[in-house]
Amino acid sequence: xxxxxxxxxxxxxxxxxxxxxxxxxxxxxxxxxxxxxxxxxxxxxxxxxxxxxxxxxxxxxxxxxxxxxxxxxxxxxxxxxxxxxxxxxxxxxxxxxxxxxxxxxxxxxxxxxxxxxxxxxxxxxxxxxxxxxxxxxxxxxxxxxxxxxxxxxxxxxxxxxxxxxxxxxxxxxxxxxxxxxxxxxxxxxxxxxxxxxxxxxxxxxxxxxxxxxxxxxxxxxxxxxxxxxxxxxxxxxxxxxxxxxxxxxxxxxxxxxxxxxxxxxxx
Amino acid sequence: xxxxxxxxxxxxxxxxxxxxxxxxxxxxxxxxxxxxxxxxxxxxxxxxxxxxxxxxxxxxxxxxxxxxxxxxxxxxxxxxxxxxxxxxxxxxxxxxxxxxxxxxxxxxxxxxxxxxxxxxxxxxxxxxxxxxxxxxxxxxxxxxxxxxxxxxxxxxxxxxxxxxxxxxxxxxxxxxxxxxxxxxxxxxxxxxxxxxxxxxxxxxxxxxxxxxxxxxxxxxxxxxxxxxxxxxxxxxxxxxxxxxxxxxxxxxxxxxxxxxxxxxxxxxxxxxxxxxxxxxxxxxxxxxxxxxxxxxxxxxxxxxxxxxxxx
Numbered sequence: 061x062x063x064x065x066x067x068x069x070x071x072x073x074x075x076x077x078x079x080x081x082x083x084x085x086x087x088x089x090x091x092x093x094x095x096x097x098x099x100x101x102x103x104x105x106x107x108x109x110x111x112x113x114x115x116x117x118x119x120x121x122x123x124x125x126x127x128x129x130x131x132x133x134x135x136x137x138x139x140x141x142x143x144x145x146x147x148x149x150x151x152x153x154x155x156x157x158x159x160x161x162x163x164x165x166x167x168x169x170x171x172x173x174x175x176x177x178x179x180x181x182x183x184x185x186x187x188x189x190x191x192x193x194x195x196x197x198x199x200x201x202x203x204x205x206x207x208x209x210x211x212x213x214x215x216x217x218x219x220x221x222x223x224x225x226x227x228x229x230x231x232x233x234x235x236x237x238x239x240x241x242x243x244x245x246x247x248x249x250x251x252x253x254x255x256x257x258x259x260x261x262x263x264x265x266x267x268x269x270x271x272x273x274x275x276x277x278x279x280x281x282x283x284x285x286x287x288x289x290x291x292x293x294x295x296x297x298x299x300x301x302x303x304x305x306x307x308x309x310x311x312x313x314x315x316x317x318x319x320x321x322x323x324x325x326x327x
Numbered sequence: 328x329x330x331x332x333x334x335x336x337x338x339x340x341x342x343x344x345x346x347x348x349x350x351x352x353x354x355x356x357x358x359x360x361x362x363x364x365x366x367x368x369x370x371x372x373x374x375x376x377x378x379x380x381x382x383x384x385x386x387x388x389x390x391x392x393x394x395x396x397x398x399x400x401x402x403x404x405x406x407x408x409x410x411x412x413x414x415x416x417x418x419x420x421x422x423x424x425x426x427x428x429x430x431x432x433x434x435x436x437x438x439x440x441x442x443x444x445x446x447x448x449x450x451x452x453x454x455x456x457x458x459x460x461x462x463x464x465x466x467x468x469x470x471x472x473x474x475x476x477x478x479x480x481x482x483x484x485x486x487x488x489x490x491x492x493x494x495x496x497x498x499x500x501x502x503x504x505x506x507x508x509x510x511x512x513x514x515x516x517x518x519x520x521x522x523x524x525x526x527x528x529x530x531x532x533x534x535x536x537x538x539x540x541x542x543x544x545x546x547x548x549x550x551x552x553x554x555x556x557x558x559x560x561x562x563x564x565x566x567x568x569x570x571x572x573x574x575x576x577x578x579x580x581x582x583x584x585x586x587x588x589x590x591x592x593x594x595x596x597x598x599x600x601x602x603x604x605x606x607x608x609x610x611x612x613x614x615x616x617x618x619x620x621x622x623x624x625x626x627x628x629x630x631x632x633x634x635x636x637x638x
Contacts, residue, residue: 181384
């Protein structure tokens, strides 16, 4: 793990510690995906979050917001101090991201299966306005159990939204346990292909590979793109990796935080 | 009424480039002129109401004003989470044009009967709910809808309903319209029930009972001032609605009375559909009559409530 990925994970731990709670495992699988998006791909202006031609990003798996908050704060959308107040009374940042309160948040999420269709509406609106902006939607894998995702998937293809990209954080674990056990998504790439999408797969923690594949958008003219990111839930902390009990912690102990900080420095 | 609403979408779209239309697998040729002349603003999506609401939210975030049409039950129950989170929480100006409010689709059975749509939506912050009395009022509502700042639910009746609204009374979302001066009784109606309330008031007048009629086309935000003004002169308030007795107009009026009047309240009689899934098919009129919401039924209920204790 390089220094930038470590730095962002430190900020995630800050937010986790600040709030004393959070969907930690689900956030950690997203770190490199969001890092590459915000460092290299998205055209955004942290000092002008409403810039009309900005690329739109929706974290449809809103529970992964600790990482998004870390990245947004690191980019300067809001002060890093806000991370330390996450979930506290009257804080800017809550357990799920809200558009009304947080600069850089395009849609309030937390109820799964909403983000794609909102993104489709944004993409259609941008096309009508002849804006060069693109739309990115990150989903979870458990989130793909929601029927509404596939309603959106069909319609994005119908509208030939090649400025719309879905990133699937395929960490193979959902709340109860293994995705393959709860309801198997495989063959996942074939499913998206059958719905009319151009599909690529990538190691969702390989920064160079993410950069390379996302620099080639759209994957096909006239089709929406989906990048299936193979990730590890709890990535970076061996005691949390592949461990469903780290999906969400309603109470984070000081010992957990210390253990995470220690593991990060040794990594 | 539906035809007026749909045609008005095209009229508004020609006037204002922000207006877009989204249907969910509607009948053939709907808004053919808009599709022909403004194809980029005409969307016919599949049978996918959750998607449609999310997409409308995205369009509204980009500055458009989406008018959405499908059957009322599917436009409420089926996508309630999207309405709550994507539209209401963000307070986005989407317009839900709900075909077949109440018992319009009686022959099709309870899957198609929107008897609790207003209750579901009244609970959602920022949502406005309007049920016009007739096609003429629908046109005035559609004109007013363009610049309403938040989400708006437009409840359609069957169509061909008698025109009882008057242009000179004007129209503003959230502003109730006195239709007939009050006596000791005031009937408060919404949607086509206002027409029936007026007819019932005529019948009651023939029996020597003077009943006023207040038309509450906007169930939310409720015109509390108008309701209280009606209450203050009356011994009996009667709400009349083509909706479950749970959570609709009668509930809203009752809440207003409880909140704002400590004592000396008039009695409130709520004429509504029972708290049950409608049974019996037939026609809208058949089911309304069964629920006591025919003109005769309304008049008889009012007379009964006044006799003998009150009169």
